[in-house]
Amino acid sequence: MIESLISNLRTRDALTAPDEDAVRDLFQHENRFRAGEDIVVQGSRPVNSTLLLEGLAARYRLLEDGKRQITVLHIGGDFVDLHAFILKQMDHGVIALTDCHTLAAPHRRLQAVTEENPHLTRMFWLLTLIDGSIHREWITAMGRREIKGHMAHLICEMFYRYRAVDLIEGQTFRFPITQAILADVMGVSTVHVNKTLQILRSDGLLIWKDGRVQIPDLQALETLAEFDPLYLHFQSESR
Amino acid sequence: MIESLISNLRTRDALTAPDEDAVRDLFQHENRFRAGEDIVVQGSRPVNSTLLLEGLAARYRLLEDGKRQITVLHIGGDFVDLHAFILKQMDHGVIALTDCHTLAAPHRRLQAVTEENPHLTRMFWLLTLIDGSIHREWITAMGRREIKGHMAHLICEMFYRYRAVDLIEGQTFRFPITQAILADVMGVSTVHVNKTLQILRSDGLLIWKDGRVQIPDLQALETLAEFDPLYLHFQSESR
DNA sequence: CGAGGTTGTTAACTTTTGTTAAGGTCCGAA
DNA sequence: TTCGGACCTTAACAAAAGTTAACAACCTCG
Numbered sequence A, B: 001m002i003e004s005l006i007s008n009l010r011t012r013d014a015l016t017a018p019d020e021d022a023v024r025d026l027f028q029h030e031n032r033f034r035a036g037e038d039i040v041v042q043g044s045r046p047v048n049s050t051l052l053l054e055g056l057a058a059r060y061r062l063l064e065d066g067k068r069q070i071t072v073l074h075i076g077g078d079f080v081d082l083h084a085f086i087l088k089q090m091d092h093g094v095i096a097l098t099d100c101h102t103l104a105a106p107h108r109r110l111q112a113v114t115e116e117n118p119h120l121t122r123m124f125w126l127l128t129l130i131d132g133s134i135h136r137e138w139i140t141a142m143g144r145r146e147i148k149g150h151m152a153h154l155i156c157e158m159f160y161r162y163r164a165v166d167l168i169e170g171q172t173f174r175f176p177i178t179q180a181i182l183a184d185v186m187g188v189s190t191v192h193v194n195k196t197l198q199i200l201r202s203d204g205l206l207i208w209k210d211g212r213v214q215i216p217d218l219q220a221l222e223t224l225a226e227f228d229p230l231y232l233h234f235q236s237e238s239r
Numbered sequence C: 001c002g003a004g005g006t007t008g009t010t011a012a013c014t015t016t017t018g019t020t021a022a023g024g025t026c027c028g029a030a
Numbered sequence D: 001t002t003c004g005g006a007c008c009t010t011a012a013c014a015a016a017a018g019t020t021a022a023c024a025a026c027c028t029c030g
Helices: A003-012 A017-025 A107-116 A118-144 A147-164 A179-186 A190-202 A218-225 B003-012 B017-025 B107-116 B118-144 B147-164 B179-186 B190-202 B218-225
Strands: A030-033 A038-040 A048-054 A057-062 A068-074 A093-096 A100-106 A172-174 A207-209 A212-214 B030-033 B038-040 B048-054 B057-062 B068-074 B093-096 B100-106 B172-174 B207-209 B212-214
Touching: A003 A017, A003 A118, A003 A147, A017 A118, A048 A107, A057 A179, A057 B118, A068 A118, A068 A179, A068 B118, A100 A107, A107 A118, A107 B118, A118 A147, A118 B057, A118 B068, A118 B107, A118 B118, A147 A172, A147 A179, A147 A190, A147 A212, A147 A218, A179 A190, A190 A207, B003 B017, B003 B118, B003 B147, B017 B118, B048 B107, B057 B179, B068 B118, B068 B179, B100 B107, B107 B118, B118 B147, B147 B172, B147 B179, B147 B190, B147 B212, B147 B218, B179 B190, B190 B207
Parallel strands: none
Antiparallel strands: A030 A100, A038 A093, A048 A100, A057 A068, A057 A093, A172 A212, A207 A212, B030 B100, B038 B093, B048 B100, B057 B068, B057 B093, B172 B212, B207 B212
């Protein structure tokens, strides 16, 4: 639902009624993508930006030898390519990891927002900056965390992001991602992902079954991950 | 010089005379930092954004065990923390890797730009998006490139970025960075950096001496790196 | 001039991570 | 029902990368 975008924005700053109306007026047609389909093709020049309503999507780059690196995961309430409004050409692809339901925001309308509504412009700018902030955190995890910490950090991030759009049920959330995809997220081999998951499970830090993650002791997982949610910028500020 | 910022912007889109005036009016006081000093402290709430005029700076995160990861390098003409204008609180630090000379843009004035000049707002937004684009490229390099390719990719990136601000002399550029810092950029050990450099040197792909990098065969280096400069978004577009 | 620090280099050894391959489970389609 | 595919798991082995330590080159500072 579009409510998760509104909620993503409201978490970070108050929206006036006209702001909220402008957000709702932004979107035109719906789309559905099957798992495995490209939502946005690398190299293309989108004329819409895509809001993910439901499903799991990923930005990714392919190398010549077929290796794939995922650079960010997107859940409901995320724009998967808001940056394309400014960048014009996609320097990566976006793939639906599960069946996805989306809404398209024509760049023409985004342009109008930037001409008429400075506050909302800054809020959209903010959303793209949070993506960048997540990128930095991933770089840190890939470069300087041991793999257990990296995995724990990723789970913490997804927990907080799902919570922000109210998708935590109990201490669990649906996270239907295969170990092979997880390997492309973390930049390691699938075997290594598998072994790391075994360890986290046997340490009692993680229960992951049937596409659902349960965190028995969030505090312990955060400690292992050295997790600090500051980088997700959930604080409400005047922006 | 502030000219390198103007040049960074003009590469990506035409600036009107009022745009350019507004850019020049943005800045207030100068600052100088010694190598090793923090330009921006992690966790702080800057009231200015900092344009780097001269020198080499890095955004970084420290982990509890003292490990450091650098998430992006900045050269003359880059804002090192333009994103802080919107994000408000720094989720990482910025350090001067060499002596640095900077100009401060008060957030108050940036705010005025966003209220009054939609085009310039989008151009500043663009600069932060290019940072994000570089982040994604680094994630890909860290996760899925062999270390030789990673190193080659980094050198290509710096070559193109220095060229955009006219700091390439011959096929060389000043890049006074120690191998230890390079290790924090690439997320590997200093010994590994050293061995990789030896290989690139003996392959004739790189001459690196006294803080100056020479690329004898850019084409060969780009091939090794699978380098595609699209992600730096040098194309001039109507934005 | 000499002491001490920074940086780069190298080697020996350890640890982490990847590769390959095989087997198991589950599930949907023929 | 059976077949095949997707996914998970495990093991043996290979390769990549880290750690530690020693030393050399160079520079700065007293």
